[in-house]
Amino acid sequence: MQAILFDMDGVILEGPRTDPQVYADATDYALSELGIEPTDDEREAFREFDPDGIRERAAAHGFDADEFWKLRDDRASELTHERVRSGDRAVYDDAETLSELAERTTTALVTNNRHRTAEFVDNYFEFGFETVRGRDPSMAGYQRRKPNPAYLEETLDRLGVDGGLYVGDSGVDVVAGQKASLETAFVRRPHNRSVDLPAEPEYELESLTELLELLETVDSH
Ligand SMILES: [Mg+2]
Missing domain, CATH: 3.40.50.1000 (HAD superfamily/HAD-like)
Incomplete structure (x- = not known):
């Protein structure tokens, strides 16, 4: 073979898969890095992996959707690596x-x-x-x-x-x-x-x- x-x-x-809480925390981190304070409903929506929806909401808040996406992914990686190192995963x-x-x-x-x-x-x-x-x-x-x-x-x-x-x-x-x-x-x-x-x-x-x-x-x- x-x-x-x-x-x-x-x-x-x-x-x-990655624990949803990791992505929730990573989303919160990315929003806070960008200085965005969304409503609870919006925050939930930002947690989705929905490129079109994220672009729309990012435009409404005046920030770069691609930057948000990368901040969230990078933070999710860091959190996941911590979970592996600690034995949680x-x-x-x-x-x-x-x-x-x-x-x-x-x-x-x-x-x-x-x-x-x-x-x-x-x-x-x-x-x-x-x-x-x-x-x-x-x-x-x-x-x-x-x-x-x-x-x-x-x-x-x-x-x-x-x-x-x-x-x-x-x-x-x-x-x-x-x-x-x-x-x-x-x-x-x-x-x-x-x-x-x-x-x-x-x-x-x-x-x-x-x-x-x-x-x-x-x-x-
Ligand atoms: Mg698999």
Whole structure:
């Protein structure tokens, strides 16, 4: 197998996504940096990931929506990294397999989460990824996230491979992987035990440790 690419949230980091409170706090931080004191309803609306709505509200308040977006994303990364360092957000036990996989094939991380957080996880845990890619801290970056295969395709280019396996925990991972001409593996975790998928993955895994065996089987054929 040329390469194994991994999703991050729900595959490596416990839980399917960033805690909403992180984005709420990051939104408050960004608004306060910009000197904006919105009403409670507006504050709620600013917490949404809604580029058009954010642009409208930013224009009404006279600040730059792109600046707000980046301030919020950067703050959300800092808060997330604190949660990982303190152990509030852990990695799954089977993530220790990643280092072993990295010794046997090329591995990479491709996530809808922010690029800074992907880099942090790579540096903090040293799983041996060849490269990591998260979304850019901009509205354009947000709009390129999966199921758009853009970040996956960019990563394949960087690795110099044209195929491999993408391991994810959600339907968008399977869809994006297929669009990028990758095989896909769906990991069943407590949060997605009974999820119905929009597309059929090649493999379903109960644990990342199964990838060691899969790698041997595929490579011996
Ligand atoms: Mg995920």
